[in-house]
Amino acid sequence: MSHAPHGPRALDAEGLAALVDALVAAGYRVLGPAVKGGAIVYDEVASGKELPRGFTEDQDAGRYRLGRRDDEAFFGFAVGPTSWKRFLHPPDLLRFRASREGHGFAVEPADGAPTSLALLGVRPCDLAAIARQDRVLLGGPYADPAYAARRTEAFVVAVQCTEPGGTCFCASMGTGPRAESGFDLALTEGPASAFVVEVGSSRGAELLGRVPNRPAAADEVAAARAATDAARGKMGRTLETAGLKEALQAAAESPRWEAVAGRCLSCANCTLACPTCFCTTVEDTTDVTGGRAERWRRWDSCFSLDFSYIHGGSVRRTPSSRYRQWLTHKLASWHDQFGEPGCVGCGRCITWCPAGIDLTEEARAVARGPVPAKAARKE
Amino acid sequence: MTLAAGANDPILPRPYRVHRVQKETSDTFTLELRPEAGQASFPFAAGQFNMLYVLGVGEVPISISGDPGLPQSLVHTTRSVGAVTKGMGRLQRGDAIGVRGPFGTPWPIEAAAGNDVVFVAGGIGLAPLRPALYQVMARREAYGRVVLLYGARTPEDILFRRQLKEWRADFDLEVHVTVDRATRDWRGNVGVVTHLIPRVPFDPYHTVAMVCGPEVMMRYTVMELERRGVQLEDVHVSLERNMKCGVGFCGHCQMGPKFVCKDGPVFPFEKVRDLLNVREV
Amino acid sequence: MQTLEPLIAEHPFMKGLRPEQIAMITGCASNARFEAGTYLFREGQEADQFYILRKGRIAIEAFSPAQGPVTIQTIDDGDILGWSWLVPPYRWRFDALATELTRVIALDGRCLRTKCETDHELGYELLKRFADVMAERLDATRMQLLDLFAEKPVRGGRR
Known part of the structure; x- marks a missing residue:
């Protein structure tokens, strides 16, 4: 059933809680912000009353501190360590079970039909990240059935950004602070948690119709637009992307790779926190009799030595080659593969790097090339 | 023997039987595989590979070494070097093995005609x-x-x-x-x-x-x-690179902008020339 | 002897040499044939020749007490064999065994060395050509050293 396109609507705090409850009532497993372990993460939200309020974060390279706001805003933070790939592309997934039957064995798919997900509070950078993973996992000649099962039905409630974090640079990557599409509903949080709601799909309109809402006033809509416009200038980081792909691809032998490898711990935090990193490995296990086996798919990282192992040894043995692989994949070769960069400017890799390595700074340094000694002295 | 998922599922191994084991040299052998009774074979092109699964041990990419004109028997020749290929080397006629594929690009057989x-x-x-x-x-x-x-x-x-x-x-x-x-x-x-x-x-x-x-x-x-x-x-x-999925999902086989599993394994040399000169790419 | 001149002039190794240089080289050349199983030379012997293979096959061998003779490389029609005549102390480093009936043009190294000492242009032209042969052998040896087809290929010394 189709609905006529809606103009912007408005919700208050109770309306937001009702929206969560409506999603729960519609059978969705609702995932949204929660405070856990000193950080804002995404987790299951059982009811609208559970949503945290009044939190913010302080983010910088290698630094994350949860803090209190002096208001009761629902979305007064940027992004935490979790990204939505945890749910759409889970870190551990049982692919199949196999059991011996006589001389043969039977294979039984294990993933089944997961409960439909509703993602609440998806930032524009993360919407872009989901779109990036869509192209990798659904856009080729084959579709990953596990991703398709979760993604196709997922209900997306986006939240536009008005207060970017210290490591954010979505404006540079062209993914935020405002999303125009890719959501069912998009909220912009205004003063006193009055939300302006944009409707992105008939499904969104239908759900919104089940909760108390009203048409948004023209000045509310203008204020929401102004807040996201202003956010563009408040990014904690920037990255010049013009010519970056070419410069990085021409810099395979840059000494900067060695320099950054001196600080990089190869811990893989950046790849785990990154919302677009999609790499996985498989683990095949058996019970003690060898008669029953399972295949698990698990997140993997190009920072591990085993990642590139072929007979005889690993292709990328040095940390510098692994860092180069990661960064050039994100900012350069992803363009060749999928026609866009693999980085969405969310800043997680910068915040969650224990060594405080800043992707924007490294990309700039590599692209700029080594500074000649003379010029450096003059400066 | 059951196979619940459709044959188009790129993730699930299809059941095959070892029809013949041929020792080639001290450390290489050839397996001739046939589909389980009632299962169809699939056509493949010269140069393509399959992911072969040994129950509970693991899965590895192995190039097809048989005749594309005889797709009903799937022939792979490999060397025993890792846990999976060693496990494969212990298989005997009648044993089961899982097959996913065929994946990858072919050799330019048609384009070579006349030359x-x-x-x-x-x-x-x-x-x-x-x-x-x-x-x-x-x-x-x-x-x-x-x-x-x-x-x-x-x-x-x-x-x-x-x-x-x-x-x-x-x-x-x-x-x-x-x-x-x-x-x-x-x-x-x-x-x-x-x-x-x-x-x-x-x-x-x-x-x-x-x-x-x-x-x-x-x-x-x-x-x-x-x-x-x-x-x-x-x-x-x-070319050869680490592969876990064979269809471009797992990311392991990347070589610069190329996925060896789906852009290769057979490449016109010009397309990979620069990459082959980058160390640890 | 005159019959060898066109054969020598035609060989790719001699390409680009002037007729008088060819004539000078021909003055040091002679025909030879080796039956299968006979040695052209043995390790340690004085190296006073090099060979242009016309037809046949030669195995370059090293001998170790434990392994016996091991073939390092085989040389076929048209190939050049031997440069020890150029390098002091002018002794062969390996054995060269004809594995089938082999016809060669043998060039007298001492004769050529003397000519090259007085005619540096000829010397330079010959050295350039031998450098090419030696570079190809060195490349091949390095590739063999990598033992690429072994179960555990030799890896470089990087971290």
């Missing part, structure tokens, strides 16, 4: 080239000179001896085998395979070359072919 064809193989690299040899031999009249230059470690490591002899005798395949080291019993060439390239007759301006072996060997081979006058756009190589 001389030079196959250059190193070690186990002859196995992925054999399906191409089958196809060229099946339409021998469509090609000019057909030459196989094959380098092995020792005379004991030469694969498919009998078949090469037959092709040489019956199908006008010019075969030159060279080994890295040998004792007096070996009457053939000793030396590297690149040494043969300037010494065999083919028309470099109308030649399609297909090369498979260790990366170092392929780089030197291409240099010699280029020196001989073969156009790089007519040189094709088959």
Whole structure:
């Protein structure tokens, strides 16, 4: 059933809680912000009353501190360590079970039909990240059935950004602070948690119709637009992307790779926190009799030595080659593969790097090339 | 035997049976696989690979080494080097094995018609080239000179001896085998395979070359072919990288912008030339 | 002797040499044939020749007490064999065994060395050609050293 396109609507705090409850009532497993372990993460939200309020974060390279706001805003933070790939592309997934039957064995798919997900509070950078993973996992000649099962039905409630974090640079990557599409509903949080709601799909309109809402006033809509416009200038980081792909691809032998490898711990935090990193490995296990086996798919990282192992040894043995692989994949070769960069400017890799390595700074340094000694002295 | 998911699911192994096990050399063997009763076989192109699954042990990509004209029997030749291939080496006739595939790009068999064809193989690299040899031999009249230059470690490591002899005798395949080291019993060439390239007759301006072996060997081979006058756009190589999925999901096989599993494994050399010169790419 | 001149002039190794240089080289050349199983030279012997293979096959061998003779490389029609005549102390480093009936043009190294000492242009032209042969052998040897087809290929010394 189709609905006529809606103009912007408005919700208050109770309306937001009702929206969560409506999603729960519609059978969705609702995932949204929660405070856990000193950080804002995404987790299951059982009811609208559970949503945290009044939190913010302080983010910088290698630094994350949860803090209190002096208001009761629902979305007064940027992004935490979790990204939505945890749910759409889970870190551990049982692919199949196999059991011996006589001389043969039977294979039984294990993933089944997961409960439909509703993602609440998806930032524009993360919407872009989901779109990036869509192209990798659904856009080729084959579709990953596990991703398709979760993604196709997922209900997306986006939240536009008005207060970017210290490591954010979505404006540079062209993914935020405002999303125009890719959501069912998009909220912009205004003063006193009055939300302006944009409707992105008939499904969104239908759900919104089940909760108390009203048409948004023209000045509310203008204020929401102004807040996201202003956010563009408040990014904690920037990255010049013009010519970056070419410069990085021409810099395979840059000494900067060695320099950054001196600080990089190869811990893989950046790849785990990154919302677009999609790499996985498989683990095949058996019970003690060898008669029953399972295949698990698990997140993997190009920072591990085993990642590139072929007979005889690993292709990328040095940390510098692994860092180069990661960064050039994100900012350069992803363009060749999928026609866009693999980085969405969310800043997680910068915040969650224990060594405080800043992707924007490294990309700039590599692209700029080594500074000649003379010029450096003059400066 | 049940297979719940559709055959198009790229993630689930399809059940096959080992029909024949053939020991090739001290550390290599060939498995001939047939689909479970009631299951259909699938067509494949020369150069493609399958992901082979040994129950509970794991899964590895292995090039198909059999005849694309006989897709009902799926033939793979491999070397026992890791846990999975060693497990595969213990399989016997009638044992089950899982198959996902076929994946990857083919050798340019059709495009080579009308030209001389030079196959250059190193070690186990002859196995992925054999399906191409089958196809060229099946339409021998469509090609000019057909030459196989094959380098092995020792005379004991030469694969498919009998078949090469037959092709040489019956199908006008010019075969030159060279080994890295040998004792007096070996009457053939000793030396590297690149040494043969300037010494065999083919028309470099109308030649399609297909090369498979260790990366170092392929780089030197291409240099010699280029020196001989073969156009790089007519040189094709088959590359190897770590693979977990075979369909571009897992990310392991990336080589710069290329996914070896879906953009390769067979590449026109020009497309990967720059990448092959970047260390640890 | 005159019959060798066109054969020498035609060989790719001699390409680009002037007729008088060819004539000078021919003055040091002679025909030779080796039956299968006979040695052209043995390790340690004085190296006073090099060979242009016309037809046949030669195995370059090293001998170790444990392994017996090991073939390092085989040489075929048209190939050049031997450069020890150029390098002091002018002794062969390996054995060269004809594994089938082999016809060669043998060039007297002492004769050529003397001519090259007085005619540096000829010396330079010959050295350039031998450098090419030696570079190809060195490349091949390095590739063999990598033992690319072994179960555990030799890896470089990087971290």
